[in-house]
Amino acid sequence: YFIHPDEFTDAVVTISGDDAHHLIRVMRAKPGDTCIVSDGVSREALVRIRSLEDRQVTADIVDRLPMENEAAVDVWIAQSLPKGDKMELVIQKGTEIGAVRFLPFVSERTVVQLDGKKEGKRLERWQKIAKEAAEQAHRNRVPAVESVLSWKELLRTASEADAAWICYEKQDAQQLRRAIREAVTKRSDRTDGSRVKLMLIVGPEGGFSEREVSEAESAGCVAVGLGKRILRTETAAMVGLTCILYESGE
Numbered sequence: 001y002f003i004h005p006d007e008f009t010d011a012v013v014t015i016s017g018d019d020a021h022h023l024i025r026v027m028r029a030k031p032g033d034t035c036i037v038s039d040g041v042s043r044e045a046l047v048r049i050r051s052l053e054d055r056q057v058t059a060d061i062v063d064r065l066p067m068e069n070e071a072a073v074d075v076w077i078a079q080s081l082p083k084g085d086k087m088e089l090v091i092q093k094g095t096e097i098g099a100v101r102f103l104p105f106v107s108e109r110t111v112v113q114l115d116g117k118k119e120g121k122r123l124e125r126w127q128k129i130a131k132e133a134a135e136q137a138h139r140n141r142v143p144a145v146e147s148v149l150s151w152k153e154l155l156r157t158a159s160e161a162d163a164a165w166i167c168y169e170k171q172d173a174q175q176l177r178r179a180i181r182e183a184v185t186k187r188s189d190r191t192d193g194s195r196v197k198l199m200l201i202v203g204p205e206g207g208f209s210e211r212e213v214s215e216a217e218s219a220g221c222v223a224v225g226l227g228k229r230i231l232r233t234e235t236a237a238m239v240g241l242t243c244i245l246y247e248s249g250e
């Protein structure tokens with residue numbers, strides 16, 4: 001299952017780079033073999049391999065497949081940058097479960113220091129993790145992983161979502177259920193086929209300050225609880241995501 005062929009026309013796809021290498025050397029594919037490719041956005045097809053050259057595979061489209069493995073709503077996970085390699089875990093597991101966008105950000109109590117020179121490499125690594133997790137989960141889309149945002153930039157991005165929820169342990173869990181149901185109702189009201197975009201904002205190990213929660217509320221976000229137990233930051237993102245997809249029917 002390969003996402004992102006270089007060319008995806010009505011009749012043919014070409015695959016190169018690591019994906020071609022994987023097909024040729026690891027899967028030992030031969031001309032005439034079939035596989036499924038996806039452009040990672042909106043198209044998926046069953047293809048038959050025509051030729052395999054050094055790191056370049058060309059295949060003919062046999063059948064177009066419906067895009068059916070995506071969740072009913074688009075969930076964006078905004079994660080205050082956690083320590084160590086926990087962001088990788090959030091991206092990998094969040095992709096498997098069904099998030100479509102990851103927005104790492106820095107908040108008041110984020111302890112991780114950014115290193116300008118290494119940020120590009122780190123973002124590339126996160127995007128690779130999202131791609132591999134999307135392939136293994138048979139997703140139709142590869143989630144987008146954005147570069148690290150400031151708190152202000154994050155709140156601006158929140159205004160682009162249909163609803164933005166800031167996870168706050170002092171809030172009761174009923175609020176999340178109510179908010180999700182409201183958002184799902186909005187979805188069924190839509191007639192133009194556009195997808196509902198929901199943003200879940202999760203704090204760092206030290207949590208959000210009261211000031212941040214009230215700034216988020218002023219920016220239109222709703223504070224939600226995830227239950228009485230205090231979850232680790234990476235657990236909170238997965239629990240929130242799962243609740244949203246469960247309540248929205250996927």
Ligand code: SAM
Binds near residue numbers: 225229
């Ligand atoms: N000290 C632990 C750690 O090292 O990860 C827990 C930190 S918890 C304060 C981190 C973030 O997870 C919070 O800012 C909040 O966004 C979210 N969170 C954890 N438990 C939660 C709950 N019960 N309800 C809502 N959000 C929660």
